[in-house]
Amino acid sequence: MLAAESMEAATTSAGVRILPDVTFAELGRADTVAVPGVETDSHRRVRAVVAAVVGLAEGARRVASVCVGAHILAVSGNGL
Numbered sequence: 001m002l003a004a005e006s007m008e009a010a011t012t013s014a015g016v017r018i019l020p021d022v023t024f025a026e027l028g029r030a031d032t033v034a035v036p037g038v039e040t041d042s043h044r045r046v047r048a049v050v051a052a053v054v055g056l057a058e059g060a061r062r063v064a065s066v067c068v069g070a071h072i073l074a075v076s077g078n079g080l
Contacts, residue, residue, distance in 0.1 A: 029059045030059070031062070
């Protein structure tokens, strides 16, 4: 299941378009959190994603990232 801050499509740094199934608020708990490399110039959107990753990572068994998603993990305190 793919979750995002909103139901709007997001484009990864590789140009792949991601369509979320639910919002972060609707998701609740996740077993695995994978953060893709999404490019955005919206600081509000980045802050919302970081906050969601922080919350979701607390109860997750695994946390991973792809490409520049590592920056989100680093800021959230879930980096290597």
